[in-house]
Amino acid sequence: xxxxxxxxxxxxxxxxxxxxxxxxxxxxxxxxxxxxxxxxxxxxxxxxxxxxxxxxxxxxxxxxxxxxxxxxxxxxxxxxxxxxxxxxxxxxxxxxxxxxxxxxxxxxxxxxxxxxxxxxxxxxxxxxxxxxxxxxxxxxxxxxxxxxxxxxxxxxxxxxxxxxxxxxxxxxxxxxxxxxxxxxxxxxxxxxxxxxxxxxxxxxxxxxxxxxxxxxxxxxxxxxxxxxxxxxxxxxxxxxxxxxxxxxxxxxxxxxxxxxxxxxxx
Amino acid sequence: xxxxxxxxxxxxxxxxxxxxxxxxxxxxxxxxxxxxxxxxxxxxxxxxxxxxxxxxxxxxxxxxxxxxxxxxxxxxxxxxxxxxxxxxxxxxxxxxxxxxxxxxxxxxxxxxxxxxxxxxxxxxxxxxxxxxxxxxxxxxxxxxxxxxxxxxxxxxxxxxxxxxxxxxxxxxxxxxxxxxxxxxxxxxxxxxxxxxxxxxxxxxxxxxxxxxxxxxxxxxxxxxxxxxxxx
Numbered sequence: 001x002x003x004x005x006x007x008x009x010x011x012x013x014x015x016x017x018x019x020x021x022x023x024x025x026x027x028x029x030x031x032x033x034x035x036x037x038x039x040x041x042x043x044x045x046x047x048x049x050x051x052x053x054x055x056x057x058x059x060x061x062x063x064x065x066x067x068x069x070x071x072x073x074x075x076x077x078x079x080x081x082x083x084x085x086x087x088x089x090x091x092x093x094x095x096x097x098x099x100x101x102x103x104x105x106x107x108x109x110x111x112x113x114x115x116x117x118x119x120x121x122x123x124x125x126x127x128x129x130x131x132x133x134x135x136x137x138x139x140x141x142x143x144x145x146x147x148x149x150x151x152x153x154x155x156x157x158x159x160x161x162x163x164x165x166x167x168x169x170x171x172x173x174x175x176x177x178x179x180x181x182x183x184x185x186x187x188x189x190x191x192x193x194x195x196x197x198x199x200x201x202x203x204x205x206x207x208x209x210x211x212x213x214x215x216x217x218x219x220x221x222x223x224x225x226x227x228x229x230x231x232x233x234x235x236x237x238x239x240x241x242x243x244x245x246x247x248x249x250x251x252x253x254x255x256x257x258x259x260x261x262x263x264x265x266x
Numbered sequence: 267x268x269x270x271x272x273x274x275x276x277x278x279x280x281x282x283x284x285x286x287x288x289x290x291x292x293x294x295x296x297x298x299x300x301x302x303x304x305x306x307x308x309x310x311x312x313x314x315x316x317x318x319x320x321x322x323x324x325x326x327x328x329x330x331x332x333x334x335x336x337x338x339x340x341x342x343x344x345x346x347x348x349x350x351x352x353x354x355x356x357x358x359x360x361x362x363x364x365x366x367x368x369x370x371x372x373x374x375x376x377x378x379x380x381x382x383x384x385x386x387x388x389x390x391x392x393x394x395x396x397x398x399x400x401x402x403x404x405x406x407x408x409x410x411x412x413x414x415x416x417x418x419x420x421x422x423x424x425x426x427x428x429x430x431x432x433x434x435x436x437x438x439x440x441x442x443x444x445x446x447x448x449x450x451x452x453x454x455x456x457x458x459x460x461x462x463x464x465x466x467x468x469x470x471x472x473x474x475x476x477x478x479x480x481x482x483x484x485x486x487x488x489x490x491x492x493x494x495x496x497x
Binding site: 246 | 331
């Protein structure tokens with residue numbers, strides 16, 4: 001691996017945004033976001049539809065750049081370094097900051113290959129069987145699939161597919177895992193499994209999760225960022241309140257957060 | 267296991283309730299012991315202890331609020347967390363009874379006890395013991411035990427009545443003893459109330475385990491009912 005511009009640090013915050021704005025062409029989707037993402041914690045981003053939650057999440061691993069005309073203003077610092085510095089390789093960013101999507105999207109390959117493939121591409125030279133087992137164990141999937149590793153990943157249930165996608169993200173040893181509505185396509189039991197898994201994963205990783213499901217944010221996260229459209233003609237989203245999840249759900253400071261979490265607004 | 271984190275948080279709350287209970291148990295025993303020895307310093311310590319009891323109660327209350335808000339407890343979990351809210355409030359009040367007894371010892375100053383304390387420490391011992399076992403029943407959700415403990419309240423009531431009658435004879439014999447008799451009557455009254463509240467804890471345990479919100483009858487209630495029906 002080439003020398004990285006992103007040096008690991010041991011500061012409390014893995015990611016930090018400074019007056020972050022995100023544009024799709026001339027349209028400013030997100031404006032003025034200043035939030036810290038604490039190491040080994042789960043940070044949830046909540047808010048009504050269209051307020052820029054997923055846009056903000058995708059900015060954390062430069063996924064937005066895959067759509068033409070996207071740019072940011074302000075800064076995102078990852079391990080103290082500017083994530084958008086020209087010297088930073090977006091590909092490196094995307095495996096150090098992995099992502100899991102709303103709809104489980106395993107590769108149309110075997111369970112084994114779903115995990116091995118990414119690792120191989122990233123130049124993994126160790127024992128592949130061990131890596132596959134370790135990732136599947138971390139994703140709480142090993143016991144369910146250990147006897148059918150050569151079967152297609154697509155043959156698994158929705159909840160299992162999602163955990164396979166999490167295992168796949170782990171295979172390239174990321175520091176941060178971004179989750180965009182990871183449980184919205186799953187039934188309540190599979191949802192709880194993912195949430196429990198997140199509690200295990202945060203011991204080794206930092207997690208940022210976007211969720212429509214307020215109860216999920218309440219149950220599973222340590223910090224919560226409440227996003228909402230700002231009241232101007234440009235309809236741009238921003239973080240109106242950021243605090244410990246316990247505080248957001250028992251004693252929020254902003255009236256709009258109170259309205260949203262009590263189901264009276266938004 | 268599904269919801270392992272929530273399970274461990276629930277266990278922690280139960281442990282905290284037990285901890286609060288043992289603080290209260292110790293406080294009531296110490297309060298009577300200090301009075302018996304007329305040890306003012308020890309009574310002042312009960313006041314300090316009571317501040318810790320109140321603090322602990324608020325901490326647990328806050329944890330319960332957060333768990334209810336964030337974990338959306340249902341069915342048994344909901345009954346448990348809601349009942350813990352009740353139980354810690356009972357415990358905090360029981361701590362106040364111990365503080366009340368400490369207060370009496372302090373306010374008595376140089377006044378000597380009207381009589382050596384025999385039944386009062388027995389009341390405290392029975393009450394503390396009932397409390398201890400009621401909390402064990404709570405943790406184990408042991409309905410059978412929870413239903414039995416309140417019966418022992420009759421013994422505490424009997425001691426209270428005995429103390430009452432005894433103090434009345436002192437007062438009748440020598441009205442100058444009114445104040446000193448009154449101190450002790452208050453102590454006994456606090457201990458009688460202390461044991462009553464154990465019944466409330468037991469009722470919550472039955473509720474947690476079965477979902478039934480019933481009052482566990484004591485002889486007192488039966489007596490009142492009889493009197494009422496006769497009229």
